[in-house]
Amino acid sequence: MEFLNAITAQEALEQIRSFPLHQSRSSAIETGKALGRVLAADVKAAENIPPFSRSLVDGYAVVAKDTYGAKETSPAFLSLIGQVAVGEDATLSLHEGQTIYLATGAMIPAGTEAVVMQEYTRVTSDAVEVTKALRKGENIVFAGEDIQRETVVLTKGTRLGPFDLGVLSALGVTKVEVFDKPRVGLISSGNEIVDIETASPPPGTVRDINRYAITGLLEQTGCDVTFLGIARDTLDDISEKLKKAEEFDLILVSGGSSKGQADFITDCIERLGGKILFHGINIRPGKPTIFGSLWSKPIFGLPGHPVSCSMVVIRFVAQLVKDMAGQRAEITPPLRGVLSTNVPSSYGVEEYVRVRVENSDQGLAVSPLFGKSSVVSSLSKAHGYVVVAEGREGLEQGEWLEVNLFG
Amino acid sequence: MEFLNAITAQEALEQIRSFPLHQSRSSAIETGKALGRVLAADVKAAENIPPFSRSLVDGYAVVAKDTYGAKETSPAFLSLIGQVAVGEDATLSLHEGQTIYLATGAMIPAGTEAVVMQEYTRVTSDAVEVTKALRKGENIVFAGEDIQRETVVLTKGTRLGPFDLGVLSALGVTKVEVFDKPRVGLISSGNEIVDIETASPPPGTVRDINRYAITGLLEQTGCDVTFLGIARDTLDDISEKLKKAEEFDLILVSGGSSKGQADFITDCIERLGGKILFHGINIRPGKPTIFGSLWSKPIFGLPGHPVSCSMVVIRFVAQLVKDMAGQRAEITPPLRGVLSTNVPSSYGVEEYVRVRVENSDQGLAVSPLFGKSSVVSSLSKAHGYVVVAEGREGLEQGEWLEVNLFG
Numbered sequence: 001m002e003f004l005n006a007i008t009a010q011e012a013l014e015q016i017r018s019f020p021l022h023q024s025r026s027s028a029i030e031t032g033k034a035l036g037r038v039l040a041a042d043v044k045a046a047e048n049i050p051p052f053s054r055s056l057v058d059g060y061a062v063v064a065k066d067t068y069g070a071k072e073t074s075p076a077f078l079s080l081i082g083q084v085a086v087g088e089d090a091t092l093s094l095h096e097g098q099t100i101y102l103a104t105g106a107m108i109p110a111g112t113e114a115v116v117m118q119e120y121t122r123v124t125s126d127a128v129e130v131t132k133a134l135r136k137g138e139n140i141v142f143a144g145e146d147i148q149r150e151t152v153v154l155t156k157g158t159r160l161g162p163f164d165l166g167v168l169s170a171l172g173v174t175k176v177e178v179f180d181k182p183r184v185g186l187i188s189s190g191n192e193i194v195d196i197e198t199a200s201p202p203p204g205t206v207r208d209i210n211r212y213a214i215t216g217l218l219e220q221t222g223c224d225v226t227f228l229g230i231a232r233d234t235l236d237d238i239s240e241k242l243k244k245a246e247e248f249d250l251i252l253v254s255g256g257s258s259k260g261q262a263d264f265i266t267d268c269i270e271r272l273g274g275k276i277l278f279h280g281i282n283i284r285p286g287k288p289t290i291f292g293s294l295w296s297k298p299i300f301g302l303p304g305h306p307v308s309c310s311m312v313v314i315r316f317v318a319q320l321v322k323d324m325a326g327q328r329a330e331i332t333p334p335l336r337g338v339l340s341t342n343v344p345s346s347y348g349v350e351e352y353v354r355v356r357v358e359n360s361d362q363g364l365a366v367s368p369l370f371g372k373s374s375v376v377s378s379l380s381k382a383h384g385y386v387v388v389a390e391g392r393e394g395l396e397q398g399e400w401l402e403v404n405l406f407g
Numbered sequence: 408m409e410f411l412n413a414i415t416a417q418e419a420l421e422q423i424r425s426f427p428l429h430q431s432r433s434s435a436i437e438t439g440k441a442l443g444r445v446l447a448a449d450v451k452a453a454e455n456i457p458p459f460s461r462s463l464v465d466g467y468a469v470v471a472k473d474t475y476g477a478k479e480t481s482p483a484f485l486s487l488i489g490q491v492a493v494g495e496d497a498t499l500s501l502h503e504g505q506t507i508y509l510a511t512g513a514m515i516p517a518g519t520e521a522v523v524m525q526e527y528t529r530v531t532s533d534a535v536e537v538t539k540a541l542r543k544g545e546n547i548v549f550a551g552e553d554i555q556r557e558t559v560v561l562t563k564g565t566r567l568g569p570f571d572l573g574v575l576s577a578l579g580v581t582k583v584e585v586f587d588k589p590r591v592g593l594i595s596s597g598n599e600i601v602d603i604e605t606a607s608p609p610p611g612t613v614r615d616i617n618r619y620a621i622t623g624l625l626e627q628t629g630c631d632v633t634f635l636g637i638a639r640d641t642l643d644d645i646s647e648k649l650k651k652a653e654e655f656d657l658i659l660v661s662g663g664s665s666k667g668q669a670d671f672i673t674d675c676i677e678r679l680g681g682k683i684l685f686h687g688i689n690i691r692p693g694k695p696t697i698f699g700s701l702w703s704k705p706i707f708g709l710p711g712h713p714v715s716c717s718m719v720v721i722r723f724v725a726q727l728v729k730d731m732a733g734q735r736a737e738i739t740p741p742l743r744g745v746l747s748t749n750v751p752s753s754y755g756v757e758e759y760v761r762v763r764v765e766n767s768d769q770g771l772a773v774s775p776l777f778g779k780s781s782v783v784s785s786l787s788k789a790h791g792y793v794v795v796a797e798g799r800e801g802l803e804q805g806e807w808l809e810v811n812l813f814g
Contacts, residue, residue, distance in 0.1 A: 035623045087600075105665060169620070170783055188470075203459065205494055207577055207579055208511075208576060215569075220442075220569065255513040258511035259510070306577075333742055333771050345723045377553050377554050380568075383738055
């Protein structure tokens, strides 16, 4: 297979991410089911949170200046005029010289400037003695201090985590508008590929390793993946399976590591009116990757070797899928470690090396797992991978480098 | 509230993790649905993977010594006796002086010692010229090289990722034995708590922030969480809700940050025949945490403040849940960053400080988000947290420290 037109990883990513995507659809779903979904619109607070000022402690409401100079040996004496229980409306008002008992979370009565913790008080028959001076605002969380009415609390493109659901709950937002999950149509191809269910694959054939690995990787990224079957290496069978993919947002064809197989896939895409945008990326593993357009949808022809296939999904397909899902780029703090051994590589190729990591006194120790790109067990054993840049001919033992963890 | 018996975070974790758990149940499920589930038994390979030796390239099968000394200017001449297509049984045998065309992935014919890539050959009318010397084994992946029959490929306690599903697919394992997800019964409590759906909470009341946050955190850890309702602060109502929790593996009661509320929960647990194992951990936030045993199940009383509640779930409850789920401890490579500002803390208390992180030239910049423990928006804004150890009175600007990311 000649890749006269093989492009760099950077060029490939730019072409992939500049593919003209359809406007993402969105739907309103219940907040309780929105974990991991991507917001399709900003969420603005319709209320203050908390809606009223609350006590942060079990204690006594005070006017701050009543406590100035108060200490263990010369307490302030205040007159107890009542209490506010948790969940109750505070109907009393506080004036100088007075105090009101408040449980943690109770509404702050009008006139209150601070709450003194019970530990710093003594209750006598006719007074509450306060043994500590209080600053204004002490032990109170004010109305709107958590979330101010009319502010945007969550922005479009946020992938909702548990605490975001907490924020939505606080505001009484029971339904949220989220982008629909990108729908991916997945086809396995190759005369050598048989169903996972096959008890004894005939000589020369192997089970479909990539199907579940790709599905799992893309489900973690927030897609719905539909498996459309295994295509034989014929124009007719690949075309038939591709036609079933027309309704999907993204089409993936795994398999086709040999020249003949790849040719079938590019021919089929073109025969159905699609266009090949590139064929071949200067990466290892994963070089024979195909990217094109079919029915105005992006389509990938992925290499058949499991490691190649998975690395292309992680480095390239997942990026496109996040764009399609409307997901804002996340913070991905760089994880750095020190390489335990030399790693050879070729100049002009971006290489992905599977690694295991281990905590050590010197920091994170990174050990490469060498192995052929057809060896799936090396992925399962790896914690992640490191990248050898195009311009380098390998990595050196003792070098500090960035580690990308799987999952 | 007095915590005369408050214990250290380490002691709490030890007590929690030494709680006598019931034998985890397990079930066989379809491999395609097993992403994120925990293996209940080792998986042993019943076959070699690949099941037969395969070509890694498009090229020609050779006996290695036929190519010794071959180069561009003096190629080896071999006689082409046939080809093996992908997916086909290799019925031919190779002998010295001969070659067979093999596509990538094709079965290796008997007698083959290496495969020369097509790029290093020239095909003439009566011969294939090989322009490169080959080592034995070059461009072949041997039967069993990926996975050797009878070896354990995945061990009990593994949380299955996409590549593990690939390994299972390769082996034709269509069903796997996984531990049942721990079932968590969740009760919210407090007179001030109203349903998330409440359009206008009455004065003094707030919506149930913790329910979805706890549910989300525990679902990410691999649990099924069932919400059992909001209990009023009465012995009867809390008891009634607790009785509904009897069938669950773990019981959580959120709320109860005031002394009165906490007392109701401890009283109820004891009244139903349960036992309080500890009440109070020297942590901030999260001190008023209750842990006990009810119907031989572990039960937590979680603080009501959202930040306190979530931090206790992350640091303590999640650990127990992973044990219950049968999950082996994962590699958690330490993520380190440099603190952007001083953080005060108290000696004798393990403190959790929410932080945002940002990449900078000096490494990961870590900025604390100060905020009261009742402020849920600070969690939503945070990327993670740092721990101030009990024995320290704060952290210093410029200090390198470990960062724990959320999610």
